[in-house]
Amino acid sequence: MKLLEVKNLKTYFFIHDQEIPAVDGVDLTINKGEVVALIGESGSGKSVTSMSIMGLIDSPGKIMEGEILFHRNELFTDNLLKKSDRELQGIRGNEISMIYQDPITSLHPMLKVGDQVAEVLQIHKKMGKKQAKREAVEMLKRVGISDAEQRADELPEKFSGGMRQRIMIAMAMISNPKLLIADEPTTALDVTIQAEILDLLRKMGQEEDAAILLITHDLGVVAEMADRVCVMYCGKIMEEADAKELFKHPKNPYTQGLMECIPRIDDDRRKTLQIIEGYVPHPTDFPKGCRFSTRCPKVMDRCREELPELIEIEPGHKVRCFLY
Ligand SMILES: Nc1ncnc2c1ncn2[C@@H]1O[C@H](COP(=O)(O)OP(=O)(O)O)[C@@H](O)[C@H]1O
Ligand SMILES: [Mg+2]
Structure with a gap:
């Protein structure tokens, strides 16, 4: 189809x-x-x-x-x-989601990564902040971020290029x-x-x-x-x-x-x-x-x-x- x-x-x-x-x-x-x-x-x-x-x-x-x-x-x-x-x-x-070549500049440098992933659900699915954050942490686990509960509260700078691309993929996929x-x-x-x-x-x-x-x-x-x-x-x-x-x-x-x-x-x-x-x-x-x-x-x-x-x-x- x-x-x-x-x-x-x-x-x-x-x-x-x-x-x-x-x-x-x-x-x-x-x-x-x-x-x-x-x-x-x-x-x-x-x-x-x-x-x-x-x-x-x-x-x-x-x-x-x-x-x-x-x-x-x-x-x-x-x-x-x-x-x-x-x-x-x-x-x-x-x-329709998109991920770009450069995972460094595609994330907001001043926002916690968990909040950035959660924001997608808050904006597009009108989800409350708490639930969105919970689902964001689950998604971060699925894309291979270990200790996702703790790491969700860190800024992008704490992650390597590969990990940032994983976070980008989490953001892109969380809206299904x-x-x-x-x-x-x-x-x-x-x-x-x-x-x-x-x-x-x-x-x-x-x-x-x-x-x-x-x-x-x-x-x-x-x-x-x-x-x-x-x-x-x-x-x-x-x-x-x-x-x-x-x-x-x-x-x-x-x-x-x-x-x-x-x-x-x-x-x-x-x-x-x-x-x-x-x-x-x-x-x-x-x-x-x-x-x-x-x-x-x-x-x-x-x-x-x-x-x-x-x-x-x-x-x-x-x-x-x-x-x-
Ligand atoms: N913002 C822009 N202003 C002017 N020309 C552009 C712009 N973006 C792309 N182009 C032109 O469009 C053509 C195709 O670019 P692009 O789609 O980026 O190529 P690719 O992704 O295949 O490398 C290029 O020749 C480029 O000069
Ligand atoms: Mg290109």
């Missing part, structure tokens, strides 16, 4: 009379309880996509076009782009969201801790039956966690497939470039995206045809003139490339 459908999303920035099409017609579907990885080089528009879903695009950014359909259940669907700020505040941190967006959730952490945090994310997602949109540049993470993968480049989805299928049969030359070093189970899992020769074009300077045409090893004349559509070549496998 579909949970979130992003349709033809265009999010542009306007700076010095320049139009920056950071996200330029993105289609993305997340099913209930599913882990979808969004991958692509830096500057592809992954974070802007996630901020658009969260309703966090502010001037100089503007959502120009598209729909973000959130299917609450079989009967109710909301277009999040039609919601007021107030309604979005009710959804954000409640039905249907969708968790995790934007590079382990990038800022020590390699040794990354796997623990990912295991926790997966466990919490499964226990709460939450879908996860996992933004990452770490193919090991994708191989380990994702059900489905969307590959993004220059504001567009270039390919989408089941994770196993994508690793076995990447079709788009861009995906193939990223996957030149596919991590194997017995391999070093921390391999990140392969460096593809050349530069990611800046959004003010996207090529006229296929966005990858300036770097593609299989480029044809047509690719420099026309933009290929994203087409389904096999059930569940979509590619944007004239080779197919």
Whole structure:
């Protein structure tokens, strides 16, 4: 069952009379309880996509076009782009939560961590302070904070980066969201801790039956966690497939470039995206045809003139490339 459908999303920035099409017609579907990885080089528009879903695009950014359909259940669907700020505040941190790359700056430095987790319930579930605090302590235990009763009264500075990310996960999950967006959730952490945090994310997602949109540049993470993968480049989805299928049969030359070093189970899992020769074009300077045409090893004349559509070549496998 579909949970979130992003349709033809265009999010542009306007700076010095320049139009920056950071996200330029993105289609993305997340099913209930599913882990979808969004991958692509830096500057592809992954974070802007996630901020658009969260309703966090502010001037100089503007959502120009598209729909973000959130299917609450079989009967109710909301277009999040039609919601007021107030309604979005009710959804954000409640039905859709987000954790960011940097667990240091995402917590309030002057508030006890237990109170920060409890606040989510006080705001979104209108729960009394005492009960909210009790549930917050339970949640802190579930995410692996030992001595949670005592530690709930400490400030974030008393916790390591990994522990702070656990607290962020507690905050994100305590509202029982249907969708968790995790934007590079382990990038800022020590390699040794990354796997623990990912295991926790997966466990919490499964226990709460939450879908996860996992933004990452770490193919090991994708191989380990994702059900489905969307590959993004220059504001567009270039390919989408089941994770196993994508690793076995990447079709788009861009995906193939990223996957030149596919991590194997017995391999070093921390391999990140392969460096593809050349530069990611800046959004003010996207090529006229296929966005990858300036770097593609299989480029044809047509690719420099026309933009290929994203087409389904096999059930569940979509590619944007004239080779197919
Ligand atoms: N606040 C902003 N103002 C202007 N341009 C922005 C802003 N945020 C993002 N962009 C532009 O949008 C593009 C995509 O950025 P982003 O979504 O952060 O990429 P990713 O997360 O894939 O690395 C970048 O080229 C960046 O220059
Ligand atoms: Mg980003």
